[in-house]
Amino acid sequence: MNKRELKKFRTALQEKRDAIVNATGKKPHWENMADTRHGDFVDQASDDNEVHVNLKLLQTDAKLLRAIEAAIERIDKGEYGVCAACGEAISVARLKAVPWTSVCIDCKGKKSI
Numbered sequence: 734m735n736k737r738e739l740k741k742f743r744t745a746l747q748e749k750r751d752a753i754v755n756a757t758g759k760k761p762h763w764e765n766m767a768d769t770r771h772g773d774f775v776d777q778a779s780d781d782n783e784v785h786v787n788l789k790l791l792q793t794d795a796k797l798l799r800a801i802e803a804a805i806e807r808i809d810k811g812e813y814g815v816c817a818a819c820g821e822a823i824s825v826a827r828l829k830a831v832p833w834t835s836v837c838i839d840c841k842g843k844k845s846i
């Protein structure tokens with residue numbers, strides 16, 4: 734992969750990272766809930782469900798964020814686009830679809846990473 738392509742991936746990864754940071758940096762929904770907890774039991778139950786959904790989303794984002802930062806690090810080290818499992822080159826098509834991936838499609842199929 735040439736430098737121009739690497740730079741494109743780096744920019745795309747940074748933009749994705751910024752988008753996640755901006756989205757999760759907002760005040761968490763449940764912090765505002767103290768005010769809404771005076772409803773009846775049914776309202777409160779649905780509030781709790783929303784909290785679970787929010788927490789789940791945040792965990793997914795944190796995982797993705799780590800993967801993106803690791804990918805940017807690999808670009809800086811010159812290791813980007815090489816499968817962490819088998820050492821073969823990851824196809825550019827796969828990197829375009831999932832730029833933060835660290836394994837090729839074969840290894841992903843085998844290990845379900």
Ligand SMILES: [Zn+2]
Binds near residue numbers: 817836841
């Ligand atoms: Zn592989």
